Amino acid sequence: MYPFWEGVLIHSTLYVAITSAFHVLVSHLTVAAAWFNLYIERRAVMENREELYQYLKRSALGLLVFAYVFGALAGVGIWQTTTAANPRGISTLIHNFVFFWGAEWYMFLIDVIGIIAYYYTFGRVSKQTHLRLAWILALGSTGTLSIIVGILSFKLTPGLWLQTGNSLNGFFNPTFWPQIGLRFFFMFVITAAWALFVAAGLPKGFFERAKIIRYGAGIGILGLIGGVLTWLLIYQPALPQHAWAILPSRAIPQPTFPIIYFGLIATAAGLLFAFLAPDRQRRVFALGAMVVMYGAIFGAERTREVLRKPDVIAGYISSNQLVFNDLPARNVSSEEQRLNETGMLGSLPFVPAASQIAVNPRMTFGSSDPEVAVGRVIAIQQCGSCHSISPQTELSVAGVALDLRSQAKLLQMRNLSTVDEIDAYLGGIQGFPYMHPFVGTLEERRALAKYLAEFTQLSAPQTAAQAGK
Amino acid sequence: MTEQGLTIGDMLKMMRDPLGAPFFPPALQALLVATWVLHIFFVTLALGASLFSIYAFWQQRDERARQLGRLSARLTPNALGLGIVTGIAPLLFVQTIYDPLWYTANALTGFWSVSFIFVVMGGYSLAYFFYLKGSQDRRLLFTAVISFVLLFFAGWIMHVLHGVSIRPEGWMTWYMPDGVIDTRGVTFHAYNIPRLLFLLPLQAGLSLAVVLQFSAWYLRRRGDEPAFLDWVAELGRRLGVIVSPLYALAGLGWALTEGPEFGVTLVALPLVALGAGLSGYFLWLKGKQHGPQAVLIWLAGLLVVAIVREVIRVASLARFGYSVANYPYTIDWGSVIVFAVTTVVGLAIITYLALVIYQAYATREGHISPRVERLGKVAVGMLGAWFGFFLLVGLYTLIVLN
Structure with missing residues (x-):
């Protein structure tokens, strides 16, 4: 047991929630924006369209200044907040997955050094070399996503780990693949808002402006459809019975679900509007979409976290930081x-x-x-x-x-x-x-x-x- | 012995995670020390660059200083970004083998621990803001000043967290002053000013000094103005000459305060020797220029500091019978293999990226050599193959370990 930090002004877990939602927004943005930029850059190289680099440079600067470093910072923020709020919970994760996190660290390094290389070498290296940097960013950021999902999903569905104590069983757990799919689709929605934000800032007469907005909105709509389908057809069926008991309970305070539904509908409407009327797109709309999505992500991530209540790791350690089941494979006894x-x-x-x-x-x-x-x-x-x-x-x-x-x-x-x-x-x-x-x-x-x-x-x-x- | 019958040693042992470490704990300790070196280098570089850019734009006369100030303003957020990312690795390893210390320190200082990240975000944002909007024409200097203050304050928070972590004897008193639990976590319970001076402002000066040497060497290769580069190199050397003796003094102060507290006053020797050695090195550099060598020498110096820092922690905990060597562990081969493979791939990609940045600015036009291009092809292929490996491990788990 550790000293208890209740929080100041607001409860310690709210610090975790605020930081995590921001991290999710930013980190998903980096992954999908890397793929979107790769797509745009490939077109720029293959079709020799210099003008697309203007978008790429603007996007890269924003990602460098805002998304990558803030994503990493908010990631560290999650460490700090969870450590202060629930040290034994995070300790269980670290003692299972420190090497997975270590592997993710390399991907982080690739991301952060990669975006520095990407932004500062526009026009200083050949187009092919620059395109390779775009590939590295897309793959590296996807690497971070793939690794962290294993750890996040473990908390709700540790699966066979509860018998074997083997970290691989815990990592590739029953909701790992569904959650990868879910996050992969939804991150394109976040990216769409980002692309709209960046492209809307291009000069009105810029002739690729409308096209980029259309690309972005189209990809966002596909991501939204894919995400909703993955949720309904793959993720929900993989949820354990306990989670179904929690979903309608008071553990998830109102108005969480209305916020999520509103976020989905408003985002769909915004993307559709951008797709149909790209010329009328304004930066403020994209910014509004980001704010709406932050609310929806906050609700969705909080729901995902609450589904495993009253445990930090379902079936192993409770929220009040006591191990309540034996884990003979690791010589752990219930406290x-x-x-x-x-x-x-x-x-x-x-x-x-x-x-x-x-x-x-x-x-x-x-x-x-x-x-x-x-x-x-x-x-x-x-x-x-x-x-x-x-x-x-x-x-x-x-x-x-x-x-x-x-x-x-x-x-x-x-x-x-x-x-x-x-x-x-x-x-x-x-x-x-x-x-x-x-x-x-x-x-x-x-x-x-x-x-x-x-x-x-x-x-x-x-x-x-x-x-x- | 506490009233409840638990000694501090008992407490420390009970607080270790029951799952144990997934690998030989001393190996994790080595990784902790090694990765901290990179972290502290970039963090202190960010602080040094930030401080120099403030000075450069604050003074009115020297145009060369302002030119260098603009470069420093650009360097600050980038070095900070790297400092943040490289800081994740020691954060991982410290939690694995020193969990009782790290978690207790964070909980006892909860408010500041949580505020840390918002403080850094503020400092980072303002550093970038100053670079993008202010550093061209000396406007908005106050943003750079606030940025520096915030970043230094973040360093102070980390300093306090570490100070609390290595003083288990104070934990119960801090947690329950007069028998009443304090759950606010707002007090800075432990600090050591000589140590803080040694680790932050003085190392910031030295990190900046070697990077100025390196920059002069690097920019000379692409044909930048020699007079300006001579001035930059000499500035770095002079900075080193001035800061190194102070560094030795602060090291002595650190050793004479924390040393007796934990019974390791002998750490004064390496700290003072390091300061003296660096003083000699910067004096010797007169009329010469070192590029990568200066950085390598400094990294070796930081490794000495990292080891001393670890020795002090080990000595503190030995008083209560806590030793990393006795930390329970079970080798978790699955995750070890994933880490090892990712290390190979990651280092290949990072090397490639570093070479691209290096070569892109090493000439006026920016030219990437065919060898580096070949490395890029191989490295990207390795990164793509990593996903195949990841998928295979997943399938192996689902099919064989089921």
């Missing part, structure tokens, strides 16, 4: 069973014994009850990875709380306010498909209930009145 017997307090690093916990009423909503202080420590370990467990991560903007599944609000919603009610609720929490059973002793559960009761009552004074306080 939950032992902790139910010994209790959480004092049994894990950074989970102090009751005697070490001091009372600070500022941290326990004004309460001086030592049991509430103990309950706070249990809440940190058991609930904090997914829920806001204090006002620290309940930022309000214009009266709207940006909390993440605040414990207090969840309990209010279920009309639970007394210690007994909350304790009983915690005892049956595993009834929800997205929750693990409480781990620890009954005394620890009771202390947790006390802390949550205080939190709930602080957040809603009317609940305090109901509780007779």
Whole structure:
């Protein structure tokens, strides 16, 4: 167990989500833009069309400045945010896949050095050599995509790894190939928006402007159709039963699905408009499409992550960072069973014994009850990875709380306010498909209930009145 | 011994990932040290180039400095981009063999750990903005200044993370001051100013010094103005002459502060020797010019620093019985083979790309030699074949390992 970082203003997992969605947008853009640019450059070389290089140079500068380095930065950002938010989760991945990530690192290097070489050698090397650089970028970026999908999909469907412990089984897991297909198609949609953005910035009279916009929009529409079909026909059928139970549940907050559907429809409409009326395309439309897609990607990626709840690695380690199943092939034993017997307090690093916990009423909503202080420590370990467990991560903007599944609000919603009610609720929490059973002793559960009761009552004074306080 | 009965050593052992490492841990340690050298070179180069471009545009008189300032402004974001990408590799290996340290440090400093990337993004964006919009006519100098401040601050965050990671004895106190857990992660818990000075600003000066030497050598080959290039080379040499003794002093300061703390004061010897050696080297360079040799010598120096840095970490952890040599491992041949094959392909492609960049600007017209073109064909073929290999490994897994 590691120290717990709840977050500041917003919950730690929201930092992960914001960074990840940005990374997905940018990194997919680099992959598909590399292929689109390769296609354009091949035409430029084969048909000897100098004017296409103007588009390529503009696109390459944008990719160099924005996409490649920001993609890499956001990738590092995911490391930082996941490390701070859920260290044991990322640790499981790194100890399985460090060499896959190492291989991906080479592809990253190829991408970043490649885009520098690509941009700065326009007009300084032969066209054939430059075309080769375009090939390297397209292949290198596809390499990064191919590798990372194995690691991402492992979290939801570790497959045979749960028996063999072999990283290859984990990597080439049941949703690996479907997810590769899905991402490959959808990245062309992102690229289309990028191509439209770059091409729309070309001078109005530039005679290839409309053609490039048409190419881009056409490829985007094909990508969208391919992506939706892959989702319906290949990816969805590969989802495990557990994921189907999560999909309609409260674990995926509204309005996630409307945002995704709106994103798809708006993007399709925008691409169609660009295809039919390329001359009327404006940069602001493409920028709008990017923003809409960011929203849709945010929703879709978040849904993909939530589908494996309550686990970080389905069937192996839970969101609260405890290994809950044996993995004999790697000599790993479940931690939950032992902790139910010994209790959480004092049994894990950074989970102090009751005697070490001091009372600070500022941290326990004004309460001086030592049991509430103990309950706070249990809440940190058991609930904090997914829920806001204090006002620290309940930022309000214009009266709207940006909390993440605040414990207090969840309990209010279920009309639970007394210690007994909350304790009983915690005892049956595993009834929800997205929750693990409480781990620890009954005394620890009771202390947790006390802390949550205080939190709930602080957040809603009317609940305090109901509780007779 | 903590009150709960767990010693720090027990804690460190318990915190190791139960899956263990996928290869001999000392080999991963070697990779960690080697890849950090590349990372710190590019990062300090970005800082040095950034600082020089600010100076060049801030001063009014010297046109040569401004000419070089424009090149530095262009170099800053590119070096930073490479610094970021090369930083991923040590990040991977440190998590594999030093997971208890790295994860604890990041969680204890959570807010800054997460802010790090946004700080770098800001610094990078402004560096590019200044290069594209400001560096031609000395406008927008404040963007370059803010960029430098942000990048240096990012370095400070990493410095603190490392400082926290090698001081396990402070973890519980920092996490639970007065018995109450602090989940904000907003405090800079540990730092060492001589170490920071040694690793960031002074190494930035030295990275810039050798790259100025290299640039003069490189640009001379394509026939750029000799007087300007002589000035660039001499500037690099002088910078080296001034910075190297300070580097030795800061190294001594680092060794005399962290050394006694972890029982390795002897690291003063290599650090001071390195500073003194570099001082001698830059003095010796008077009237001469070194191109690639200067960079290679500096990379060797950085390797010494990387080893010293590792020795300090090892010494700190040895106090609690934690050793990389004892880290549990199971060789995971599948992923090892994927990595090894990708290393061969990756190095071929990277070599080709570096040669293309090098040759494209080595002459006025830009000419890529037939040998490099042949390497390109082979390397791209290898990259294409990599996908075949990847597919085969997938099929093998699906059919044989099922």
